[in-house]
Amino acid sequence: MYQALYRKWRPRTFDDVVGQAHITETLKRQVATGRLSHAYLFTGTRGTGKTTCAKILARAVNCEHPVDGNPCNACPSCLGIESGSILDVLELDAASNNGVDQVRALRDEAVYTPAAVRKRVYIVDEVHMLSTAAFNALLKILEEPPEHLMFILATTELHKVPATIKSRCQQFSFKRISTGDIAARLAYVARQEGMELRGDAAELLARLADGGLRDALSLLDQCAGPDRPIGEQEVLDALGLAGNLETAGLMERIGGGDTAGALETLARLYSAGKDVGSLLGELSALTRDLLVRKTAPQGGAALLTGGYDETTMRRLSNQFQTVRLVQMLGLLQTTIADLARSGSRRTDAELCLIRLCDPALDESTAALNARLSRVEELLAGGIPAACAVPEKPLKRPAQAQTQAPPPAAAPSTPAREERPPWEEERPPLPDEPGEPVGYEPGPKAHVVSAETTGRTASGDAPSGGNQFPPEAPLRPPGGDFGTADTGVSINLWPGLVAAVRKKFPAVYPFLCNPSAVEGRLEGGVLTLWVQDEFTKTMVGGPHILEELGRLASAQTGGEVRCAVKVGKAPPPQAAPAEHDNLDDLLAFGRQFDNIIIQE
Ligand SMILES: [Zn+2]
Structure with missing residues (x-):
């Protein structure tokens, strides 16, 4: 008869058990020294070795020739227990025997000394399934256990086991195996x-x-x-995971911006009976895996969950930037959450796919950030910005001309000194913009010097003004964006995020995504409100918190401590929520305003 692999290869000694050395070593020592408890509680997720260890322990305590705490698996006791012919060792599945009668019968039987071996051992699997009355009956035995009795309780759901039972057991928690x-x-x-x-x-x-x-x-x-x-x-x-390849194919279309192809795939899967919710769920899981791969290429492998082969993952990974993945994950999660109360799930899924394929359609700050990062990458790679963002130059010459006359340009001349503090703190981009080739280097190249302005006024060089539009006049007029007046920023957070950007490039996409992390300074504590545990793990490193705290202290002039909390930030007391969002958006835009300068 064929025996399933997991039964055939079930460990027979503690030494064979994989990945639970913290438990098996302790049990071996207890058996070897005879310092055994009368009740054990094994907890952990399924398939981690709880029942296996319980069976090994039952043999080990009764073995006639134990070897270093392990059962010999050769003596009559070991063999009898293994074959089930020795009735003193009993396995009980609480899922099917959850009544008080079974436990009472067990209690009545327990008082008798074992017939064939030293210890009567009761293994109760899925113990959390016992009824309350059965738990009470069990408690009675555990309170005054006879010398010859040992209980081994196992459960996947520790929180359902009454505290009175837990407190009478030695508890071992089995880890997920790596x-x-x-x-x-x-x-x-x-x-x-x-x-x-x-x-x-x-x-x-x-x-x-x-x-x-x-x-x-x-x-x-x-x-x-x-x-x-x-x-x-x-x-x-x-394993019938060919469907995963469909998901991977869909992801590839999203990466390539192939909206038509993505919608076709959706339509095909939909007519084949696939639920749009589970499809988006699979996309979301894949996005998460890609994100983990990007942000933690070394240790992250253990965090991956999906059933995708390495080649596919590598190919997809090259298609997306971290920041884009963060934006996509946010969009997918929101859509999935909204599906439950959606009138037309398919339309919602299609809308989501269209937005995923073309980030320009998504107007959230996260999407905007993803697009800007893409532009930055192109700039850093030496591709002219004009190619990367073709639409914008059309507007620029007109703007430059209208602002070129001396009255408008003059205030910008000593621009270095007047720049708001946030700009000084921001680390420079890889390619400092505003220093076109052929122009003399140095700070003067950034701004319209008095000489240049003079020449413009004399009608000499309007074309020059078009080619290299001066930087300063393109800023929104007025000093209302600066925060230097009061010395305390209304919203400190965007500035802090921008300041740590170069230092922590891997977590920056999280920090700058307002739906993932929201920084709030209150009473000397800068709290990072994060959306979930995953994000908390990503941004909660002590070195990151220390740096943020240090920067915030420097900005406010007082001692600021930094902490992380999962959940939504409480609504600010001073300003209404809408106003706050606008501030965020403005602050966000400010971080990037020099992107357009090179056009
Ligand atoms: Zn033995």
């Missing part, structure tokens, strides 16, 4: 079974198993075919 550990174990089992499992396929299976070794082995079982090597493609085929 992708690397699972992949290594899969490779070992495959070798022993004579299967040819490729490394990338083992990694993919391990990712899909999400920390559970039993699931990983079951998946391997499904992929095992007759005499053929198992690669990523075989895994995807065998």
Whole structure:
């Protein structure tokens, strides 16, 4: 008879258990020294080894020749317990025996000394499923346990176990097993079974198993075919994950801005019966994985969840900038959340795809930021801005001409001194704009000097003014953007974000996305309100918080501490919310106003 891999390769000693050394070492020591508890509570997600360890422990405490805390698996006790012929060791699944009667029967039986071995061991799986009455009956035994009795309770949902039970047990929490550990174990089992499992396929299976070794082995079982090597493609085929390739294809169309293609894909999947919500969910998961890959290329591999092969991930990853992925993830999450109360889910999904394909249609600040980053990248790469943003130069000459006359230009002459403080603090772009080739370098090249203005007035060089429009007159007139008057910024946050941009490029996309992170200064504490735990992990590093706190202290002149909280920032007391948004937007635009100068 064929035996499933996970049963065949179930560990038989503590040393065989993968990825739970913190537990197995302790249990081994307890068995070896005889300092055992009468009740254990094993917690952790499924497939991490709780029941396996319970069975090993039941054998180890009864083994006639234990080896260094491990059961020998050869003596009559070990063999009898393993085969189930020794009735003193009993396994009970609380999911099916959750009544008070079963537990009472157990209690009545428990008082008798074991017949064949030293200790009566009751393994209660899924203990959280017991009824309240059954828990109370169990508690009675745990309160005054006979010397020969041992309970091993296992649960995936610790919060459902009453505190009175927990407090009487030694508690061990089983970790999710790391992708690397699972992949290594899969490779070992495959070798022993004579299967040819490729490394990338083992990694993919391990990712899909999400920390559970039993699931990983079951998946391997499904992929095992007759005499053929198992690669990523075989895994995807065998597990019916070909749909993932559709998702990856859709993502590729989004990256290429192929709106028509994306809508076609959606229409095809929709008519094939695919739910638009789950499709957007898959896109969102893929976007998240791509984002993790970008922001944490080293340690991030363990955080990936999706069933995609490495080649696909690398290809997609090259298509997107971090900032664009952040914007996309935000848009997808919002759309998914709104789907529940949508009148036309398909239309909403289509609208979302159209926006994803063409960021220019998305008017959120995150999308704007994504587009600006793209322009910056092009500028840094030496591509003329005129090519990157073709529409804008049309407007510029007219603006430059109207503002060229001396009265308008004159105030800008000593512009260096009058620049608002925020500009001085912003780190320069890779290519400092405003220094066109052939012009004499230095600060004077930025601004319209008195001489130039004079010549313009004499009608000498209107064309020169068109080619290199002066910087200062293009600014919005008036000093109302500056915050130097009061010395305290109304909204400190955008300035801080801009200041740490070069220092923390990986987290900058999070910091500058108002729907992901909102900074709020109140009473000497700068609180970063973040949308979820993931973002908190990204932006909450002590070095980042320290730097932000230091900068905020410098700006306000007082001691400012920086903290991170998950949730929405409380509405500001002083100003209405709408006003605040406008401020944010203006502040956001200010960070980037020199982008257009080079056109
Ligand atoms: Zn033994």
